[in-house]
Amino acid sequence: MRLRQGINQIYETRARILKAIAHPTRLFILDKLKNKEYCVCELTKLVGADVSTVSKHLSIMKNAGILTTRKEKNIVYYDITCDCVTRYIECIDEVIRNTAVNHRKLLKTIK
Amino acid sequence: MRLRQGINQIYETRARILKAIAHPTRLFILDKLKNKEYCVCELTKLVGADVSTVSKHLSIMKNAGILTTRKEKNIVYYDITCDCVTRYIECIDEVIRNTAVNHRKLLKTIK
DNA sequence: TGGCAATTTGGCTATTTTGCCAAATTGTAT
DNA sequence: ATACAATTTGGCAAAATAGCCAAATTGCCA
Numbered sequence: 001m002r003l004r005q006g007i008n009q010i011y012e013t014r015a016r017i018l019k020a021i022a023h024p025t026r027l028f029i030l031d032k033l034k035n036k037e038y039c040v041c042e043l044t045k046l047v048g049a050d051v052s053t054v055s056k057h058l059s060i061m062k063n064a065g066i067l068t069t070r071k072e073k074n075i076v077y078y079d080i081t082c083d084c085v086t087r088y089i090e091c092i093d094e095v096i097r098n099t100a101v102n103h104r105k106l107l108k109t110i111k
Numbered sequence: 112m113r114l115r116q117g118i119n120q121i122y123e124t125r126a127r128i129l130k131a132i133a134h135p136t137r138l139f140i141l142d143k144l145k146n147k148e149y150c151v152c153e154l155t156k157l158v159g160a161d162v163s164t165v166s167k168h169l170s171i172m173k174n175a176g177i178l179t180t181r182k183e184k185n186i187v188y189y190d191i192t193c194d195c196v197t198r199y200i201e202c203i204d205e206v207i208r209n210t211a212v213n214h215r216k217l218l219k220t221i222k
Numbered sequence: 223t224g225g226c227a228a229t230t231t232g233g234c235t236a237t238t239t240t241g242c243c244a245a246a247t248t249g250t251a252t
Numbered sequence: 253a254t255a256c257a258a259t260t261t262g263g264c265a266a267a268a269t270a271g272c273c274a275a276a277t278t279g280c281c282a
Binding site: 011 | 210
């Protein structure tokens with residue numbers, strides 16, 4: 001976009017973090033990690049995709065600062081860095097609920 | 112992803128909404144709309160891109176249920192549907208701050 | 223040391239997203 | 253009716269993303 005560099009920066013940064021969350025598989029992973037840490041191979045089973053795919057999803061979130069890792073032997077455990085991420089999801093679900101309500105209202109005006 | 116259909120659904124929906132927000136220009140627009148409604152041509156000037164580009168950004172957010180429109184003459188005013196969207200941004204900035212703190216800590220261990 | 227399991231990285235193709243231009247649409251006002 | 257401003261839509265090329273396979277890496281343990 002054309003905005004001035006300095007102004008631009010913060011929106012680019014925010015977008016990078018949001019993009020790291022805005023993917024169905026990654027949201028599923030976050031939902032799991034909300035309760036406890038998991039290693040890559042456990043998450044791989046839960047997701048049902050290739051290990052390399054899951055590993056890449058995890059590193060995208062780690063690079064964005066959403067996840068941290070803890071290494072034990074050759075097993076890497078991923079965990080959420082800050083609870084605010086969980087709070088996003090609640091906010092998003094609020095949008096989903098509102099949209100549903102609006103759709104229902106709209107339907108009533110049609111009837 | 113391979114998850115079962117029913118389970119999948121909610122993550123797909125959440126992702127769609129998050130994707131609608133996860134773009135620098137769209138985050139900039141949301142920041143403006145936080146305070147008051149704007150029409151397409153005003154936002155176009157602020158953003159500094161083609162009108163059609165801005166219009167498309169707005170309709171992506173509208174389709175996701177984040178924005179609503181109000182038409183006056185042939186001018187379309189866009190507004191945020193629910194304040195929770197503004198609260199996302201605060202959550203995201205918390206991640207940014209945490210990341211900065213961690214980077215600073217890391218730097219100290221190196222020194 | 224050699225092998226094995228867990229994880230990451232490289233490389234590739236398929237798909238999606240962006241953003242511009244041009245053209246269509248909508249609603250006024252002359 | 254015609255012109256005009258605001259907005260949306262279609263179409264296209266460039267860029268970014270996703271997901272798989274194969275190969276490399278890491279760290280045990282026999």
